[in-house]
Amino acid sequence: MRSEGPQPPSTDECAIVTRSACKSFLDGDVIAFQDLDLSIRKQEILCIVGPSGCGKTTLLRAIAGLTSLTSGRIEVNGEAVVGPPEGVATVFQHFGLLPWKTVFQNAAFGLKIQRKPQAEIEERVRHYLDIVGLQRFADSYPYQLSGGMQQRVGLARALAIDPSVLLMDEPFAALDAQTREILQEELVALMQQPGERKTMVFITHSIDEALIMGDRIAVMSARPGRVIEMIDVPFAWPRDVEEIRARPIFADLRRHVWTLLRNPAQRSKSSSEVA
Ligand SMILES: Nc1ncnc2c1ncn2[C@@H]1O[C@H](COP(=O)(O)OP(=O)(O)OP(=O)(O)O)[C@@H](O)[C@H]1O
Ligand SMILES: [Mg+2]
Known part of the structure; x- marks a missing residue:
């Protein structure tokens, strides 16, 4: 099941690029994430899953220009991020x-x-x-x-x-399961309306949500967060959420991501492969 993914897109096809991005806190005592090289295509939905504390929110804040990197570089629509970039909107877990x-x-x-x-x-x-x-x-x-x-x-x-870029940090995590499913379906429906599709980075702890929403899923290791696997989600758009959930490949992929997340041995092995 290990996926190498397609060739990375060229920079001008990308809305967001991170290059060797690293963020640490407390004079380097806490490394939130490091060696992040992501290339997110225009209008692509990238879902990020990873253990608590692996730097997902910090990464989103860095893309949104709300915090600076310790080293490396982030570009949004071809411009280096030095403050909040134009055309980027963020949705957080607690509504704000x-x-x-x-x-x-x-x-x-x-x-x-x-x-x-x-x-x-x-x-x-x-x-x-x-x-x-x-x-x-x-x-x-x-x-x-x-x-x-x-x-x-x-x-x-x-x-x-x-916005051309929508950054979503566990937007549905505070909701009950039923409301969450309804909003997932509504967001999927919105993203397949002409003219509404955005480049999206969508952080979630729900593997199902990542499979429903994502074109790709970046699975991150525990802190310091790195991408241990990039998974291509094989569901074409427009998507019918009910139909996708019922496919055997949905269950297979869910199991695969779950194994990656909970098996630290596999994580560190994969992580050193990628690094
Ligand atoms: N302002 C800060 N000062 C010091 N440490 C911080 C700061 N912000 C985040 N951290 C640390 O960086 C690490 C990554 O935090 P972050 O909030 O990005 O994780 P996360 O992957 O979003 O976790 P969760 O899934 O629980 O939301 C954590 O160890 C956290 O304690
Ligand atoms: Mg977070």
């Missing part, structure tokens, strides 16, 4: 909504920062609240919404700025 603002005002937040004209803000926010099914809740406050609805607002806020 402003409790004193309405759903509409929260969803409009990124556009306000970009100082877009009010008419454009109205149009775009209404459009994306409609897409995430919250048009009737525009004047509600976050406390009046369920967790799933709050995360829909987070998604609408990210999509409203029309």
